[in-house]
Structures are given as structure tokens and as C-alpha cells.
Amino acid sequence: MAITELSASKLRRHFNAKTFPFKTTDELTPLDSIIGQDRALKALQLGLEMDASGYNIFITGSPETGKTSIIENTLQRYAAKRNTPNDWCYVYNFGEQDVPRALSLPAGKGKVFRRHIADLINTLEIEIRRAFGSEHYENQKSAIMNQLNQQKRQMLQELEEKAIELSLKIQPTSMGFQTIPIKDGEPLTQEAFQGLSKAEREDITQKVQKMEVEISETLRNLARLEMRFQKSLQQLDKDVASFVVEQYVNEIKETYKKHRQVTAYLEDVCKDVVANSANFIDGFQGEGGEENLAFKKSFMKRYQVNVVVDNSQLKGAPVIYETNPTFTNLIGRIEKYPVQGSYVTDFTMIKAGSLLKANGGYLMIDAIEMLRNPFVYDALKRSLKNKQLRIEDASELYGTLSVASLKPEPIPLDLKVLVIGWSRIYHELSRYDETFTKIFKIRADFDYETDSTPTSVMQYAQFIKRVIDQEKLPPFTREAVEEIVQYGHRLAGEQEKLSLRFGQIVKMLQQSAFWAGKQKAKMVDGKHVLKAIIEFENRHNMIQEKILEAIKRNRKKIVV
The missing domain is CATH 1.10.8.60 (Helicase, Ruva Protein; domain 3)
Structure with a gap:
């Protein structure tokens, strides 16, 4: 040429x-x-419209081609056509407190449910105290106590009559009853007892021993009587508390009757409030005000609702671009607070990451930033593979001491993840990670x-x-x-x-x-x-x- x-x-x-x-x-x-991006847009469309597992998208292309803006605008169009995903809440697990329960509610209903529960507990505090301070309750309690006292008096009277028959007198002591012999209507002193004949002493000793057997039997009967009436009082308290609690809880259950997990939680709340009704009556009163207030705050926390995902302001599906994908920012975190030189946590300290906030929609992640942060890539793959998110305590992954750790119930995941990176990153991951192409089945090359x-x-x-x-x-x-x-x-x-x-x-x-x-x-x-x-x-x-x-x-x- x-x-x-x-x-x-x-x-x-x-x-x-x-x-x-x-x-x-x-x-x-x-x-x-x-x-000029027909190839990339077709790949993007395929990945977004495929419902099969693993059709997440890895975006490649030169810098400054506008791919991030193009992707974001495309996702916004798709998101506008989709339904708004549910809210997610964590609540106290009354059966296993280290495993907080996850509840799903329609978008915007999470905060409503939290308010309903808060109002319920406030109402129950008032109504339970009112019920247990009512004249009707006091009359029922008095009737039980009167019956108990009457039966106790009768048993003690029978014991005294047996003692009189044996020429003995019983005297209450801090250890039970003391048996005293009687002669000529007067208590027999030790000196006078020793002056009696041997036959008289043996007779009195036999009577005392017989009486002590009667006393022991009576004491056992009194203990059984106390237990029986204590159960009656407990049953009365349970009946009164149940009557109050159930009518208010049932009102809320009717509101959430279509949500089986929520109604099951409300049933547990009802049982727990009834079982702990004493704390609603006088458990926070009396001396030691600050200590009682601290106890109340700690106890009442179990009835709070932690709304970790609130989609009340969202129209359509969420589109989130996580620019700083640390483990806690992406997966979520469990915060702690200091108590007497140690750190503790509870279900109210669980915070959602962008993976959960984008659930039901789309999540964009920068590949370089993701790979720079320890544990993030593996946690993302695990979540996408299992189609569920388990919020973990990051301190356990780093090997640091974790105090009072929680294992929140996993939350099902249904979203598209789009990772934006270089072609070299895509090829290296494809080459050295056999699971990569099973999770990111689509490549969109700009x-x-x-x-x-x-x-x-x-x-x-x-x-x-x-x-x-x-x-x-x-x-x-x-x-x-x-x-x-x-x-x-x-x-x-x-x-x-x-x-x-x-x-x-x-x-x-x-x-x-x-x-x-x-x-x-x-x-x-x-x-x-x-x-x-x-x-x-x-x-x-x-x-x-x-x-x-x-x-x-x-x-x-x-x-x-």
C-alpha cells in the first residue's frame, strides 16, 4: 500500500x-x-426485566461517559412503574429476646403501627391501674382474703381444741408454735414438771409429742391453704388484667387482621402485659424514684416498635446509590450503649443499611469502594444468593469483643443490585470468583x-x-x-x-x-x-x- x-x-x-x-x-x-449506548441499554433492560434469580447487573465502561446518570435515570423510570415496597419493623421477641422479630407492613404503615402500640401501652398503664384500684376488684380480693382468714382461724381453733383436750396450751412463736403443759389451769414450769412422778412426766411427754404431730400437720395444711388462696389471688389478677388488656388489644388486632405475623405479635404482647400486670400497677412507684424510673424505662422498652425501613414518603420503588459501601452502611448495624462500665444493646438499636432500604427496588454500588471495605463483597454475595438479609454485629466480624449481641430475624430480599466498575474488575472477579457470574449474570458495557x-x-x-x-x-x-x-x-x-x-x-x-x-x-x-x-x-x-x-x-x- x-x-x-x-x-x-x-x-x-x-x-x-x-x-x-x-x-x-x-x-x-x-x-x-x-x-450511542444501544448495546449497554439493551443489556440493562434485560437485567432489569428478568425476574429469575441472579440477574443483577455489573456496569463497565470508561469514565465520564455519563453511565451513572444514565443508569440512575433509567432506574427512576422503572421504579416509577413499580409498587412501593413494604415497611419493615423489628419488635421484641417474647420467646427468645436475643432474636428480635421482623414484621412487614404496607408502605407507610410501620409508623402507624408504632403509634398504635405506643398508644396501647399508655392506655393499658392507665386502665390496668384503674381496674386494680376499683371497688369491684377490692371487694373480690377482700372476699378471697376473708375466706382465707376464716379457714385459717378455723384450723387454728381446731388445733387449740385438740391441745385443750390434751391439757396443753399452744403459743405462737417466730418459729411456729410452742407446746406448754397445763396443770390445774396454770402453765407447768420446768421445775414443777421435774417434781412430777415418772408416770405423769411420761404421760405429758406423750401428749406433747402427739400435739407436735398435730401442729406439724396443721402448719402443712396452712401452707397448702396459703398457696391455694395465693393462686386464687393470682387468678383474680390475671382475670382482671385479661379483661382490660384483651379488649384493647383485640381492637388493634382487628385493624391488622390481614397480617398474620402482626396479630401473632399482638397476642404475645397481650400475654406479656397480663403476666406482668404488677409492673403496671405499682412496679414503678414507691421509694427509690430514679431506680424505679430506670426500671420502668428498661421494662417498657420491650413494647416499642423499631421501624427500620419507612417507605411512607416513597412513590414507586426505591432507587439508592450507595457511595460509601462500608459493611454497616450496606448491611446495617446493631448499635450499643454503655451501662455500668459495659456495653449492651437491644432490638431498638438495630439500624437498616442501604441493601434493606433498597429492598423492593434498585441499589447502585461503586465496585472499587465496595472492594476496598472488608467483608462487604462477601456479605453482599451471601445476601443475594440466599435472598435474605441478616443484619449482623460488625464487631463479631472484626473479632472484637461483642457484648449482649443480637441475632435479628433475616428479612427476605427482592431487589436488583447494579455494581459500577472497570472492565478489569469485571474480568478479575469472573476469573477468580466462581460465584460472581452466578450472581451478576448481566454485564452492561458502556x-x-x-x-x-x-x-x-x-x-x-x-x-x-x-x-x-x-x-x-x-x-x-x-x-x-x-x-x-x-x-x-x-x-x-x-x-x-x-x-x-x-x-x-x-x-x-x-x-x-x-x-x-x-x-x-x-x-x-x-x-x-x-x-x-x-x-x-x-x-x-x-x-x-x-x-x-x-x-x-x-x-x-x-x-x-
């Missing part, structure tokens, strides 16, 4: 700005489509250039118009647009291609507007764009100038 010398004029593609169907960008409509055609050039002009509107820049003349298009060819390094590095194009538009402003121009013209390009090159070509200087001074030579 013959080598043809190229003139300088052939090193750039020439446009005639007058052929543009506009004089300034004021005449254009902003671009509402995407230039192009860095597109064919230069009349259509794409016009789209470039409309893109310029969109940036002008968004950045509130002055209008560009068609000559200025021509120079920007030329700059797009230079970035692509080919006359038949236009660069899709829109981040660089936006910077050049901003700087061109700056130089136009310096000259007090109302519009940005071609000369302002050229000025911006020259200034940009001057800021970045020091090495180039040093090399040229070395060549001119014969310090470097070019071998051809």
Missing part, C-alpha cells in the same frame, strides 16, 4: 456551521434520549465513542442544549456548537467517531461559558470554545512542552 502524505487540513473533520438548522441553541429542544453521522451530530447539539438548561449557561451559537463537535472528534481520536465522554464535554461547555462571561458576551461563540480548549491544553501539556523543548535543543532525537 502506497504511503500518502496528509496535509494539516485533513487531520480534522470540517463542518459548515451554516448547515446547522439553527442559529443558537435557544432554538433547540433538549436531548431526551441517550446517544461505549466511549459512537459513529459521527448527521443524526449523532444533531443529538450532540441537543445534548449541549440540555446541559445549558441544567447548568443555566448562556446560549451557544451554532459556531460554538461546531467547535464542541470538533472537540468531540478530537477526544475520540478519529474523524468518523464522536466521543461519548460527556463529562469532558460538560466541563468544556462550562469553561466556554466562563470565558464568554469574562468578555461580557451574551452568547457563547466559537472563539470562546477555542479559548476554553487552548486554556485546558495549557493546563495539561507541561510534559508535552518539556519533550518538544528537549527535541528542539537536541537533547532528544526522534528515530524514524
